[in-house]
Structures are given as C-alpha cells and as structure tokens.
Amino acid sequence: MTRPRTASLKLDAFLPYRLSVAANVVSQRVARVYAEQHGLSTQEWRLIAVLGEDGERTQLELVKRTRMDKVSVSRAARSLEARGLVRRATSQSDARSRRLSLNAAGRRIYERVAPAALDAEAEVLAGLNVSERALLRSLLERVERAATEALGRDP
Template identity: 40%
Template structure:
C-alpha cells in the first residue's frame, strides 16, 4: 500500500465509530420497540434518569449530542409528558429539565433492559477480552482527557 492511502478498515477511529454505531443501533431496538424512542430521546431520558435535573447544555455535553438534537428530544419527551421544564430563576434563557413520574417510570423500566443488553453483549467475550476492552477504553479516554 502506498504511503498516501489510508485503509479505513484498519484505521482505529473508523473502527471505533463503526463498532459504536453498530452497538448503538442494536441497542436502539430495545427502546424503540418498547417505547418508540429515537436515540436522542433515549439519551435524554437516560441522562435525566441518571442525573436528575439537568440543563439542555449539560445533557448535550454528557451525551455528546448537538444542541439541536437535544432540543428536539426534549420537545418530544415533553409532548409525551415524560419531561418537565422549569426556567432558571437567575437566567431566563436556561431551563432545568426533569423527568415527570411517567418519564421516571419509563426510565426505570428501561434500566434492567439496558443492563441485560450489556450483559448479553459482554457474554460473547471471554473474561480476558472484557478486561482488555475495559482497560483499553479507559486508556483511550485518559489519553483524550475524558
């Protein structure tokens, strides 16, 4: 192969993207079938379920979603009455987002399904492979300052 060509199939960033996308698509069947959620809606629901009250900006940072996707997901979850907005008392441009009781119930229903999905995925690997992946991911995250 020439020095000025790139073999995408062995290029680490490409492989990581493809793998993450494949896993995300596979998991999306769980929340799409159960609740008809999109990926941004699931990520918003999961972020609020884990952290409680958050701003849209914090949700975007936590889930690596563009603010437009966060905004649309927030609007759709609000229409479902799964999410409530409360304006910030000091800065009216900021809203604090929380799950409603219905949203929290949906989140709590999804947690064991998400954990089962993860267990099933990891069960296809040996113990050594699971350890290697966890350590490799941690090392890459540390190298990138995450």
Template identity: 55%
Template sequence: MTRSHLKLDEFLPYRLSLASNAVSQVIAQAYEEHFGLKMHEWRVITVLAQDAELTQQEIVGRTKMDKVTVSRAAQELERRSLLRRVTNAEDGRSLRLSLTTEGRTLYERVVPAALELEAEVLEGLSAREISELKDVLRRLEVAADRVLTRR
C-alpha cells in the same frame, strides 16, 4: 519518496465507528420497538435519571450530543409527559430539565432491558476483557478531548 497508505479496516477511528454504529443499531431498534424511544431520547432520560435536574447545555456536555439533538429529544419527551422543562432561575435564557414521575417509571422499565442487551452484545467477552475495554474507551475519550482542546 515513500507513500503512506491507509488500510481502512485497520484504521482505529473507522473500527470504532463501525462497532459503535452496530451496537447503537441493536439498542436503538429495541428501545424503539419496546418503549417507543429513540436513542437520543433514551440518553436524555438516562442522564436525568442519574443527575435529577440539568440544563440542556449540561446534557450536551455529558452526552456529546449536539444542542439541537438534545433540544428536539427534550421537546418530544416533554410532549409525552416524560420530562419537564422550566426556565432556569440562574439564567433565564436556558431551561432546566427533569424527569416526571412517568419518565422515572419508564426509565425503571427500560433499565433491565438495556442491561440485558448489553450482556447479549458483550457475550463471549470475559469480565476482564470487558473491564479492559471500558478502561481503554475512557482513555480514548480523554485523549480525543485533549486533542480537541488543542485545536
């Protein structure tokens, strides 16, 4: 009987996790130092900047963050007058979130720094490698969602 062995350094989920954590730490540190934003808060701001107004549940779906994390981020952003939360007219049990003028201004200040950090992290990769990496990551996300829906 052969026994399977797992080489952790070769295990793709582990490698993806390490890479994700390393990149997230770089970005989170910069956002916190320069803009006073936690990573989860920045994700909420970014999604709202692209989609104007969403429910918290829609943000959960787009970001893959859990609902408690989204709720806490939204509360903090509202406290800082960067976001507004209003009762959803279609479903009184949920809230619709949107950026305030201050939130939109902060987003526009953070974007250049975010793009600069992305370029710094991707330094050493060719344009083709970056394109292929993005494509592979999207395909992995789709595959993972497919596996989740089968369970």
C-alpha cells in the same frame, strides 16, 4: 504520532471507522429495547438515561454529558416534553437556560428500559471475560480522554 505520507488508509483498520461501526451496531441492538417498546429515538433515550441517573440537568449540561449537539438535545427535550415524559422549566439563575427532569411517566420508562438495556449490553459483551471487559472499558476511556485533549489543542 504522525505517519509517513506514503501510508495508505485501510478503512477496516482505521480506529475512527472501527469505533463508529462498533458503536452503531451496539446502539442498534440496544435501541431495539427503547425504540420498539417505547418509540424513543436514540437521542431521546440518552436524555432519559442521563436524567434517570443524574437527576435534573440543564440543556447545556446534557450537551456536555451526552456529547450531542445543542440542536439534537433541544429537539429531543421538546419531543420528550410533548410526550409527557420530562418537565422543562426555566432556570431561576438564568432565564435563557432550561432545566429538565423526568416526571413520573419518564421515570417509569427509565426503570423499565434500563434493566433491558443492561441485558442487551451483557448479550453484546458475552464473548468477553471479566478482565477483557474491564480492559475494553479502560482502553475506551483512555482513547476518549486522548481525543478530548486533542480537540482542546486544535486551532
């Protein structure tokens, strides 16, 4: 849907801005859990969360799953490896690829942080009833799909 050229941008009503601001504030609230207690960055926590949920993954799979760029994933992976929270091993099928998995220390952090992150999410969503929460999730998924499809069509 295109708008007339005379339409003016109202930042507070602009979807990308609203989504970004909401995501930043929610992320800051959840970040208190993993940053203050475990000294993790958002990128490091995302890798731990994905590895905790999905198990061993290549760095490319982590890029796709988290929508983070390759450099951020690589930097976070190296940091987590240096801290003794993940194992990085060369893939047997592709020597250029690295496979990551949580080790015991990383698994313990995941098991401590995940419930606290869910509590923080519940706090943020407390003002919404069950149907509003379901609607919010559904709408966000639809917006994400539409944006992903639009990216695929862009030259």
